[in-house]
Amino acid sequence: MLISRKLYSTAINFIKRITTYEDNQARDKLRRARVPELPNNYLRLDRTSLYHLAANLPTTVSRLTISRHLYKLRNFGTASAIVKTLDFSTLAPKDAIFVIQCLASSNAGVEADYKLQSLFRGCNFSFSENLIPTLCERIRFSGLAVDQKLEILRKLSHDIPQFPYTVAREAINWCDYTVKTQAGISCNVLDYVHENTSLKFFFRAIPHLKFSGHHELVAGKLQDFYQCGHSGDFSLISALAEHVPDWLNDNDAIRSVRSRPPTSSHNTRFARPPAEN
Numbered sequence: 204m205l206i207s208r209k210l211y212s213t214a215i216n217f218i219k220r221i222t223t224y225e226d227n228q229a230r231d232k233l234r235r236a237r238v239p240e241l242p243n244n245y246l247r248l249d250r251t252s253l254y255h256l257a258a259n260l261p262t263t264v265s266r267l268t269i270s271r272h273l274y275k276l277r278n279f280g281t282a283s284a285i286v287k288t289l290d291f292s293t294l295a296p297k298d299a300i301f302v303i304q305c306l307a308s309s310n311a312g313v314e315a316d317y318k319l320q321s322l323f324r325g326c327n328f329s330f331s332e333n334l335i336p337t338l339c340e341r342i343r344f345s346g347l348a349v350d351q352k353l354e355i356l357r358k359l360s361h362d363i364p365q366f367p368y369t370v371a372r373e374a375i376n377w378c379d380y381t382v383k384t385q386a387g388i389s390c391n392v393l394d395y396v397h398e399n400t401s402l403k404f405f406f407r408a409i410p411h412l413k414f415s416g417h418h419e420l421v422a423g424k425l426q427d428f429y430q431c432g433h434s435g436d437f438s439l440i441s442a443l444a445e446h447v448p449d450w451l452n453d454n455d456a457i458r459s460v461r462s463r464p465p466t467s468s469h470n471t472r473f474a475r476p477p478a479e480n
Contacts, residue, residue, distance in 0.1 A: 241265055246272065250281040257285045267298055274305055283309035291318055296330050303341050316346050323355050335359070335371035339378035349386040353379065373399045377407055384411075393417070402428050402439060409446065422447045 245256065250273060257269045266285055273282035286302045294302065299322060306315035319341060330338060338359075342352050356379050360372075376399050383390045392411040396404070405424060412421050425443050433439050443450050 241268060245269065250276075250278045254281050254284060258288070263289055263293070263298075267301070270305060271301065274301075274308070279305065279308040280310070283311055287311075287314075291321070296322075296334055300334060300337055300341060304337075307341065307344065312346050315341075319345055319347070320351070320355075323358055329362070330359075332371050336374040339374045343378050343381055349382060349388070352382050356382070369399070369401055373401055373404045377404060393420075396424075402433055402436065406438065406442065409442070413446075418446075422450075426450065 241260075242256075245253065248256065253269050253273060257266045260266055260269075266289060270282040270285040273279075273285070282305050286305050289302065291299060291302060299318070303315045303319050306312070306318065339356075342355055345352065347355075356375055359375050376395055380390060380392065380395050392408055392415060396408050396412065405428070409421055425439065425447060428436075428439055429443065
């Protein structure tokens, strides 16, 4: 029988957790190698001890390392208190964005908005491709006025020719769309979908497309993505199962995936009975 959707999702999430754990372990080892002044047991210290440790450390890198650790533990207040001791104007773009995110997650939202604006006051700002999505999230969730958010996005869009890929452009366009819709500004999601052709962008747009009544377009585009080289994408197969359930019955490659019969605890809504001989 077909693997139940719940069992499939559980397996994928487990693999992601293992991969994330291994990546975090590798990053921790690299971090300790780069910041030798940190004690080996700093990860076991409580937030008060970490705050005092950071206050006595001489380098920005070590303080950022401790604040990132506290942020992961959701100790936003202590992490924010540490990053406030840093000279924001000397930080690399990646670290500056983290400081803004850290402040916004605590009770320092106004300061976070001020620092966000300061990134764009000069004309020499530049961000690498991989930083643009995170920066757009900070713009979207900031407390700035809508006009201020859209102005910052226009500045980013003006700087976009330096980016060789579509990741940055699509992040900016999606942020532009969500800012406008949340503010009640009329805009057509189809215009954004036609301009941004990646699968990731389309996934984001699916709820908005279906809300606007474009159910057939969603079904058609998902099947087009599958036929155009994305057949191995688990997220796409999951989306097809959710939005085009009949597609599972008509696809020979998916029907060939066999497994033991799901137990009663699994969701069998998408399971197909065995074929008769």
